[in-house]
Amino acid sequence: xxxxxxxxxxxxxxxxxxxxxxxxxxxxxxxxxxxxxxxxxxxxxxxxxxxxxxxxxxxxxxxxxxxxxxxxxxxxxxxxxxxxxxxxxxxxxxxxxxxxxxxxxxxxxxxxxxxxxxxxxxxxxxxxxxxxxxxxxxxxxxxxxxxxxxxxxxxxxxxxxxxxxxxxxxxxxxxxxxxxxxxxxxxxxxxxxxxxxxxxxx
Ligand code: MN3
Numbered sequence: 666x667x668x669x670x671x672x673x674x675x676x677x678x679x680x681x682x683x684x685x686x687x688x689x690x691x692x693x694x695x696x697x698x699x700x701x702x703x704x705x706x707x708x709x710x711x712x713x714x715x716x717x718x719x720x721x722x723x724x725x726x727x728x729x730x731x732x733x734x735x736x737x738x739x740x741x742x743x744x745x746x747x748x749x750x751x752x753x754x755x756x757x758x759x760x761x762x763x764x765x766x767x768x769x770x771x772x773x774x775x776x777x778x779x780x781x782x783x784x785x786x787x788x789x790x791x792x793x794x795x796x797x798x799x800x801x802x803x804x805x806x807x808x809x810x811x812x813x814x815x816x817x818x819x820x821x822x823x824x825x826x827x828x829x830x831x832x833x834x835x836x837x838x839x840x841x842x843x844x845x846x847x848x849x850x851x852x853x854x855x856x857x858x859x860x861x862x863x864x865x866x867x
Contacts, residue, residue, distance in 0.1 A: 666709055671695075671702050672742050680750040684848045689836050694745070697832055701737030701813070708734060736813030740793055740826055747825050749854035758855035763862045766805050777807075781827075782846040784809050791830040796858070797821035798865035805862070822865040825858045 674694055679687035708730040715723035749755040758764050758774060771777035784807055785794035792811045799806050799821050810816055816823040827849060834845035 666713065668706050669702050669709075669738055671699050672745065674745050676748075676750055676753070681748060681755075681852045684751075684852045685748075685834075686837050689832075689834070692836075693828075693832060694741075698737070698741040701734045701741065704730065705734035705738050732818075733813050736815040736818075739815045739817070740813055740823075740828070743823055744826050744828055746857045747854055748849075748852050749857070751851055754856060755852040755854055756850055758853075758859075761859055763855065763859040766862065770805055778850055781807050782843070785827055785829050785846050786843050788829050793826050793828055795821070795823050795827075796825040797823055798862060800865065803866070822861070824861045824865065825853065 671694070674690070677687075678690040678694070681690060708727050712724060712727045712731065715727065751757075764774065767774055767777045771780060781794060781796065788794065788809050788811075790811070792809055792814075793816075794807065794809045795816045797806050797808050797816050797819075798804075801820070805824070806821060808816060808819060808821055810819070816826070827846065829842060829846070834842060838845040
């Protein structure tokens with residue numbers, strides 16, 4: 666298997682200020698995400714070796730590490746593209762099929778954001794809240810996942826994920842997770858979320 670690599674951010678580290686500081690973005694991308702990639706590659710290498718030896722116990726034991734670090738890599742790779750500076754359109758969703766789907770299900774974008782934030786504030790410990798697309802029902806859904814569990818393992822396609830691990834906000838917001846969640850909507854790349862929605866719907 667080819668080595669996994671850290672994707673570049675589609676904007677500068679300071680581009681999301683003042684909602685998310687350059688300091689957080691740099692640490693989060695260069696240190697945290699990079700660590701998930703490194704640990705994933707190490708675990709996959711061990712897995713390949715165990716598989717070659719037919720060591721089933723070692724293969725099973727490695728699955729926790731692969732899930733955690735692979736999930737971290739998958740989730741952050743989506744998260745970076747879900748964000749964009751406000752001067753490049755971040756935070757703006759005025760029309761289109763995604764807004765229609767949100768309004769059909771939640772009444773309004775504001776109500777959707779309230780419900781999403783209520784779930785995200787309530788996550789105990791570390792995790793993510795997602796807007797996902799359930800391919801079985803054909804509907805969008807707000808779902809929370811613990812740790813780095815990827816939403817796709819729930820059978821739901823990820824459209825928009827918000828990282829509520831403390832490393833995502835603590836330097837800027839300290840213990841005020843609710844303030845981080847209130848502000849992050851100013852830098853949501855709705856164009857990216859809508860592209861994911863249209864792709865998921867087909
Ligand atoms: Mn994170």
